[in-house]
Amino acid sequence: MIKLIQNEWMKIFRRTGTYVMIGLLLFVLIVMGGFIKYQDSKGSVPDNSEWKKGLQVQNESYQKELTEMGDAIPPEVKLSYEREIAINEYRIENDLSPNEEYSVWGFLTDTSQMIEFAGLFTIIIAAGIVASEFNWGTIKLLLIRPIKRGKILAAKYLTVLLFGLFMLFILFAFSAILGMALFGFPNEAVPYLNYYDGSVTEQSMLLHLINYFGLKSINMIMLATMAFMISAAFRNSSLAIGLSLFLMFMGGQLTRLIAIKYEWAKYILFANTDLLQYFEGAPMVEGMTIGFSITMIIVYFLLFQAIAFYVFKKRDVAA
Amino acid sequence: MRGEKTMDTLVEIQNVTKTIKVRTIIDSLSFNVNKGEVFGFLGPNGAGKTTTIRMIVGLIGMTSGDIKILGHSIKTDFEQAIKHVGGIVENPEMYKFMSGYQNLVHFARMSQGVTKEKIAETVEFVGLTDRIHDKVKTYSLGMRQRLGLAQCLLHDPKILILDEPTNGLDPAGIREIRDHVRKLAKEKDMAVIVSSHLLSEMEMMCDRIGIIQQGKLIDVQLMTDFVQGNEKIYEIEVEGKEKAGRIVKEMYPDLRVQLTEIGVALPLKRENIPEVIKHLVNQDIHIFGVKEVTKTLEDRFLEVTSQKGELVHD
Known part of the structure; x- marks a missing residue:
């Protein structure tokens, strides 16, 4: 199995396209870093003396809106207000200023948006990894080895996951290095304030970011799995890339639209891939729980894999 | 086989x-x-x-x-x-x-x-x-x-x-x-x-x-x-090939007699050649030569595929 993964890895990294993708990722991070640095040096240091008062004012206005709107307020907004209030109160009690200086942590939080970018490249790899063998005609040489088709496909899927991890690692590591070089390390460790189930807890920033990266990459893993499934079942990389990217950009929006009207939207994959909604916002459809979402993700995952393996194992390689 | x-x-x-x-x-x-x-x-x-x-x-x-x-x-x-x-x-x-x-x-x-x-x-x-x-x-x-x-x-x-x-x-x-x-x-x-x-x-x-x-x-x-096949084709160079063809056909009704430019081509077994020649000479046919025509692989192939092909269609 390790040899098969080695093979797939070799086939990915012998192509120039892969280096272009990595280069693009690094380039975007550098541009982002430069841009933030430029803006940062021009902006004034926030006034730090009166922050407690500011937060109190903020909380009062939140509270006022909550009571004024009453039942008319959307649950999502209500939850985010409550969250803000709780965190602000916690800050005041524990003497934690929100006006910390922009540091490597801030930069890492900003660059985590780039996970979608890394996801896009993983989707491209996933979409090509089976379909390309058919296009190149090499599938005929690949499948007449003393290795079962299922094992070859499994090796390919694991390679996709590894590549995804590799891209995430590059993103995280390069952002960290770049962030430290440009913005430095904060003098004292700043904790992340986590609000879950009505209470606020302090969390180490590093742990929080790893968590954040992990949860955000679920969406990317599911889309890559889908692209892989289309690639294995339909032997068509363009279809796999096209459909997966379309759903990557539109899937969430479409689901949100459907969710306004129909409750069954909660069974759509994209209502469930964003597990952060349970920690930092409100679920897309009322009544959804994190357990439900995890179950749905597993069901979709197994479905994609079942289709991919079933079709790939049965397929007559005729072309 | x-x-x-x-x-x-x-x-x-x-x-x-x-x-x-x-x-x-x-x-x-x-x-x-x-x-x-x-x-x-x-x-x-x-x-x-x-x-x-x-x-x-x-x-x-x-x-x-x-x-x-x-x-x-x-x-x-x-x-x-x-x-x-x-x-x-x-x-x-x-x-x-x-x-x-x-x-x-x-x-x-x-x-x-x-x-x-x-x-x-x-x-x-x-x-x-x-x-x-x-x-x-x-x-x-x-x-x-x-x-x-x-x-x-x-x-x-x-x-x-x-x-x-x-x-x-x-x-x-x-x-x-x-x-x-x-x-x-x-x-x-x-x-x-x-x-x-x-x-x-x-x-x-x-x-x-x-x-x-x-x-x-x-x-x-x-x-x-x-x-090679088990039978060969012999071409007999004669004067009056139509007549010669008819005579051979009388002798071996099943034989596929082909008329060529210079005579007749017969798919014969080797041991039957003297008999055919004798018969033709007796009927006043002038024989100028007899030669073996080697079949090419292509002839054989077309022969085999068309014969068996006919069988399949029947």
């Missing part, structure tokens, strides 16, 4: 049928291939050669029947069966963005016990040592074919399967492949299955041929028997 199973039998094709939707592509095909022989698979385009070859290597499933390689079924015991097989199916498509050597390393990793020395030895055998570290996209078709051959010899297979191995090659390339194939069969005692629609090439390469038409195996013969 289909070949009973013997100790030397490496590949057994047992009553294999393939239907796609309602169309029968391959119809109860059976034959054996033995070690040390080159088995040619001959047939017109679309007869089912490639489909059969792909079924032997497990790329295409079969609807019924079984294929056994050294006694292991390709259906139920794929890994054990296929590990004795090396093959090129149609053109040897390789990863063009990698070097020839990297391609070989790639395939070597997929079989057990292929050492670096073995790779070097195989490269030497096919004569690619000078260019093996160049990218495949810079290779000529002949070099790609050599790399393809190297790829299927890495794991010392007992059976070699080549689908249209000389497609698109120049005469030198064709000869090279042919020499390799003969050498492997004779020296390494491999069983080689080659498919082609090029008769002359098959004639020089194969020991035995199977002819396939419309998915049916219509004949399996030793190459030597096939080319």
